[in-house]
Amino acid sequence: MVPQNILVRMPNWVGDLIMATPVLTDLRRAFPKASITAMCRTPLCELLKKDEAIDELFCFTKPSNDFVRREELRDIIAKISAGKYDVGILLTNSFSSAWWLRVGKVKRRIGYSAHFRRLLLTDPLYLEKKKEHLVTSFKKLLGPLGVPVSETAPRLYVTGQEVEASKQLLYQRGYMKGKRLIGINPGAAYGSAKCWPPERFRALAMRLLLETDAYVVFFGDAKTAGLVKEICRGLPEKVMDLAGVTSLRELACIIKDCDVLVTNDSGPMHIGAAFRTPLVALFGSTDEVLTGPYGQAQDVINKHVKCSPCFKRVCPIDFRCMMEITVDEVVERVLEALRGKTSRV
DSSP states (O other): OOOSEEEEEOOSSHHHHHHTHHHHHHHHHHOTTSEEEEEEETTGGGGGTTOTTOSEEEEEOOOOSHHHHHHHHHHHHHHHHHHTOSEEEEOSOOHHHHHHHHHTTOSEEEEEOOTTOGGGOSEEEOOOOOOOOHHHHHHGGGGGGTOOOOOOOOOOOOOHHHHHHHHHHHHTTTOOTTSOEEEEEOOOSSOGGGSOOHHHHHHHHHHHHHHOSOEEEEOOOGGGHHHHHHHHTTOOTTEEEOTTTSOHHHHHHHHHHOSEEEEESSHHHHHHHHTTOOEEEEESSSOHHHHSOTTOGGGEEEOOOTTOOOOOSSOSSOOHHHHTSOHHHHHHHHHHHHTTOOOOO
16 A cells, blocks of 8 residues: 555654655655655754655654653654554654554554564564664665665755855854855764864864865854863954854754865764765764765775774773874865865855
């Protein structure tokens, strides 16, 4: 039976959400007449506004405590039930997400059989230990619907009006239109083991100001705003600090306009990859084969030291995976990306 009303439970992290967007594209191509709803936590759902593959965006807030949890869970499950979905695709591996779809009476529930949820799924798939990119793992969940694994790349949609509005954040901080723009993202949600040392990001910014005519913009969320402030302290006016200032959509628009983005393995890295922004992606404790910028393997620096990838939040030894990445090497990669390019802003 051809699906008529599809619910897609999107991942809970910015990078994973972006790596899951090919699923939405492939569903739309396979079932052009179906109604497709993307279910996503706030504020991540901002990134799916204007998405051309979906008909509805189902935003919800994670319950914060037991008292609120009962009320919010009832509302979430009631909304799922009211949708009368004939197919639900789980791009999350949690028990709770599968239980919500089961209690919400979604007829066909497709997902990986992790975390003791096999009995909650109508189409449980075995989560292979095969080393493959997460984008591919997400696409395989469409197999029970007869949709083969495609070459579709992650993408995001922003409007021209949004892009123009986001530029005001740069102009207000002294950016001169027509100049090159280098983005730097020194944080990462998972932990410090994924992050190049702050002092090297500071040294990088100074070198780039000396060797190019570019402006440098630092990104970060509210949690990393203090870190970015320390990195930027005392740097010249051509360095702009937007950490904790932008919404997710404003962040996406500005990254789209960067001539190059230097970043740890992080959500902003995947935003850059979704727009094909040239990257210098720094990897150490994680594996670019699994979660690297899709289609931009040439943009990764990874020294592949003996203890890497360890996937730890904090390095227990000497942080050699990141310490072996030098400022000189990153500067050269940025200069390579800038050669022969004109400003994107």
